[in-house]
Amino acid sequence: MKDRHGVELSRRSVAQYRKDMSLAAGGSRPSDAVTND
Known part of the structure; x- marks a missing residue:
C-alpha cells in the first residue's frame, strides 16, 4: 500500500x-532570452 501511494505521488x-x-x-x-543577454 505504501509503495502504491509513493508511486501515485x-x-x-x-x-x-x-x-x-x-x-x-x-x-x-x-x-530566458533576457537572462541570456
Missing part, C-alpha cells in the same frame, strides 16, 4: 513537473 509530481516545464517553456521563453 511520484506520478503526480512528474505530471506537475512536466506541466510546469511546459508552462515555463512557453511562458519563460522571453525571460
Whole structure:
C-alpha cells in the first residue's frame, strides 16, 4: 500500500513537473532570452 501511494505521488509530481516545464517553456521563453543577454 505504501509503495502504491509513493508511486501515485511520484506520478503526480512528474505530471506537475512536466506541466510546469511546459508552462515555463512557453511562458519563460522571453525571460530566458533576457537572462541570456
